[in-house]
Amino acid sequence: MLNDAPASARILVVEDEPKLAALLRDYLQAAGHDVACLDNGLKVVPAVRAQEPDLILLDLMLPGRDGLEVCRELRTFSDVPIIMVTARVEEIDRLLGLDLGADDYICKPFSPREVVARARAILRRRPLTVRTEQGLSLDESTYKASFKGIELDLTPVEFRLLSCLAASPGRVFSRDQLLDRLYDDHRVVTDRTVDSHVKNLRRKLEQIDPEQSLIHSIYGVGYKLEF
Missing domain, CATH: 3.40.50.2300 (Response regulator)
Known part of the structure; x- marks a missing residue:
């Protein structure tokens, strides 16, 4: 972020x-x-x-x-x-x-x-840049993201969520861990807020490629990104 x-x-x-x-x-x-x-x-x-x-x-x-x-x-x-x-x-x-x-x-x-x-x-002085062979690109210096060459229209929180998951593919993040990274003003929100952001993010990714699911739910634990 x-x-x-x-x-x-x-x-x-x-x-x-x-x-x-x-x-x-x-x-x-x-x-x-x-x-x-x-x-x-x-x-x-x-x-x-x-x-x-x-x-x-x-x-x-x-x-x-x-x-x-x-x-x-x-x-x-x-x-x-x-x-x-x-x-x-x-x-x-x-x-x-x-x-x-x-x-x-x-x-x-x-x-x-x-x-x-x-x-x-x-x-925090060093913007995160993520580029994958599967076509996902994130640039924190501009807050822009694209998937398979198509720009994603993400909210700041959705961008942070995708950045967090994409920085460590395969790693499972709990809802609490994701919440700590999504909001920098320490607002009080429930862990189900993460579920709502994940749902919206999945929808935007699947609009580009319905056949590829990037964000996976781990029952009782949280979420991970995996290609």
Whole structure:
């Protein structure tokens, strides 16, 4: 959504302390994101070239290759947001990290909730764009959506709903999870409101292709988008 972080971002955590990596992964996943972890600096560039994430949490002190070198090379081909994470608090490291193109800097020890908040703040600056081989296209920077080359006439809430589901195909979202992402003014609505929006969204998609059902109901749980 335009005023909030993407419903489900792909986040790469690069951290060689297993317990800390697991803690960050758990908190970020609880916030609705897809998280992958790496423990060696040499693995980062190939991983980003293979599939660029929406955000990288990059530890400064890594085996194989330190975070500053990794950040420097990433900036030669990618503008993916990077949060440097480190126990080294010297001002020169802080400035050097940001001068190399890091978007933020967090010093250990830190609260995992702070990391989630920092990640959220950075992600909300980055509009979500979704394009699939099945012809679904979403662009948060313009709030436009199309299916099989035909523009969809969606309300803002319908756009947010489709963006949320399309950002994580196959993932099942509960009604409460979807409500948290649909309204940014924290209004009080019932979970059945989601059912009404899903019904309208399905109708608009099926007007373009009656043979393809994208949004599936999972009885007693919620909804998912699957091609």
